Amino acid sequence: MLLVVLFLVLAAGGVLVTSVLIDRPEWSWLSVLLSVLAAALLVVERFRRRREASSSSPGSSPEGEAGREPGEAADDEADDREPDEEDTDAADALLVSDSEDEVVVVDERPRYHLAGCGWLGERAVEGLPVREARELGFTACARCAPDAVLAEKARAVR
Template sequence: MLYIVLLLVLAALGLLVPALTSAQTHWAWLSVGASAAAALVLVWDWWLRRRSGPTPGAAGATAEPGDRQPPAVDHPADEDGVDDDAPVSPDQATEPEEEDTDAADLLIVAELADEIRVVDERPRYHLAACTWLDGRASLGLPVSEARQLGFTPCAVCRPDSTLAARNRAAGA
């Protein structure tokens, strides 16, 4: 749909050039018509997306048209109420919440070079002793670099408040 809108906008721009260089107003009206058609296609696409419901993924994430996932298939559980076909590994466990970092702690942590741990393809950074890291391969990074790369602190091990308190104690 977005390609159609792009083509209509380019057509409107192309029709605007002869409208401005000649004294014929029908070119301007054709340009307005192409722009209106592009707006209608955008509204139609929005309406179709809204009717289909929310796209799978994280809240607030923007999904491209090609990124849509097929709907999840609900496998019925066995008589004992357990779905034996769904293996659960540590990597499939839910992501821990983000630590609510105090602004003063954030200013301290942003400058630190202390090493924290990150898991590939996961948004949180952790202390080495974090219980959520058990059984997961992790990489060490300086906390300032992890922050710059967009990682956020884990609410389980609370690395920002721990590192800031450790830094305050070392400075005292």
């Protein structure tokens, strides 16, 4: 998707330069159209990723994650692998960076989570404000997507 957007932006630049060089200002509208199309593709991709992240968060199915019964160990719980880091966009990071909403952390682990994160299982957790978790160097869990969830909550309050 990013390659398509890059191609569209380069094409828009090429059309704009060409319109100036051959003195055809009406062609500059084609450049604007290509730029708007590239922006629309980026927005669509962002919403697609958000939807994927929210569908993999806990509570998305009545039985728990991936059809497991509650309390049943997941593969990454069994072998103790760390979940990936959430791909947080700058707007969401700004919204949650000063937030006092509580997240949970596991001692000696780099991620912070929502309290209902399936990765936590029976691990001992400590609650703290997301602002403090970020200051201490913790990063958001991709599995429960706390930054996206808390940013959405902050937007709903506004």
